[in-house]
Amino acid sequence: MSTHLTPPLDEAFAALGDGTRRAIVERLASGDATVGELAEPFAVTHQAISRHIGILRRCGLIEQRADGRRRPCRLNVERMGELEGWIGEQRRQWASRLDRLETHVASGQDDAR
Amino acid sequence: MSTHLTPPLDEAFAALGDGTRRAIVERLASGDATVGELAEPFAVTHQAISRHIGILRRCGLIEQRADGRRRPCRLNVERMGELEGWIGEQRRQWASRLDRLETHVASGQDDAR
DNA sequence: TCATTGCGCAACGATAGGGTTGCGGATACT
DNA sequence: AGTATCCGCAACCCTATCGTTGCGCAATGA
Numbered sequence: 001m002s003t004h005l006t007p008p009l010d011e012a013f014a015a016l017g018d019g020t021r022r023a024i025v026e027r028l029a030s031g032d033a034t035v036g037e038l039a040e041p042f043a044v045t046h047q048a049i050s051r052h053i054g055i056l057r058r059c060g061l062i063e064q065r066a067d068g069r070r071r072p073c074r075l076n077v078e079r080m081g082e083l084e085g086w087i088g089e090q091r092r093q094w095a096s097r098l099d100r101l102e103t104h105v106a107s108g109q110d111d112a113r
Numbered sequence: 114m115s116t117h118l119t120p121p122l123d124e125a126f127a128a129l130g131d132g133t134r135r136a137i138v139e140r141l142a143s144g145d146a147t148v149g150e151l152a153e154p155f156a157v158t159h160q161a162i163s164r165h166i167g168i169l170r171r172c173g174l175i176e177q178r179a180d181g182r183r184r185p186c187r188l189n190v191e192r193m194g195e196l197e198g199w200i201g202e203q204r205r206q207w208a209s210r211l212d213r214l215e216t217h218v219a220s221g222q223d224d225a226r
Numbered sequence: 227t228c229a230t231t232g233c234g235c236a237a238c239g240a241t242a243g244g245g246t247t248g249c250g251g252a253t254a255c256t
Numbered sequence: 257a258g259t260a261t262c263c264g265c266a267a268c269c270c271t272a273t274c275g276t277t278g279c280g281c282a283a284t285g286a
Contacts, residue, residue: 013126014243017123022199029203035263045246054264068252077207084200084201086135087193087196089142090139091190093142093143094142094193133274158276160233161274163233181282
């Protein structure tokens with residue numbers, strides 16, 4: 001239940017902690033793109049973007065395939081779903097007020113704000 | 114309302130990129146807890162946990178209130194929802210195959226490779 | 227009043243991350 | 257063939273972050 005995901009969530013969440021990488025993800029959400037296309041809108045070298053892509057690939061958020069001298073990138077929506085699922089699970093857990101109340105009582109405080 | 118502070122997604126996602134902090138979040142999902150309670154299960158000093166809490170607090174994922182010499186922490190589910198929402202939005206965007214197809218065509222490539 | 231507990235801040239060393247340039251391999255163009 | 261392009265790797269800085277120790281402050285309890 002808690003240790004259910006093959007790859008650690010650490011790298012995936014950390015990867016999304018960078019604005020450039022999130023922008024890449026946003027771009028890929030609207031369709032596949034090559035490294036060059038992804039790098040264009042940014043004011044950094046293509047190597048930097050290539051590295052970001054490598055990070056996103058290693059943590060499973062995107063996939064790459066060889067197409068000639070291009071390396072088209074594709075968003076891995078399933079992996080995104082895993083991250084979304086973790087957050088959602090915490091929210092659902094929180095939503096079950098029974099547990100919250102239990103802890104409140106244990107902490108010796110009432111919910112009267 | 115929703116157009117207040119979007120940028121801090123960086124810090125929030127990055128915060129969840131640390132296993133210790135995710136564990137703290139998981140703990141808080143089941144109910145509020147003090148810094149000491151949160152630090153107990155970990156093999157690090159309370160200062161380290163206190164710092165993690167500070168990071169989670171600054172990026173809005175948790176809140177703290179003063180209760181005597183205690184500092185009970187509470188999970189901010191709304192903030193969690195924002196992160197979940199961003200991921201979900203990318204997934205929905207991806208799900209709209211029209212855009213994907215459009216980009217495929219624009220890239221001059223078909224999935225037959 | 228004095229000692230203890232809960233917690234945060236500041237400073238330190240060690241490590242990881244993002245950016246750059248330089249280089250080389252693979253593929254496309256002429 | 258030769259050249260240009262796309263892309264990744266490796267080396268190098270620079271800065272941010274994790275963990276530690278030491279200290280200090282406020283609240284509790286004797």
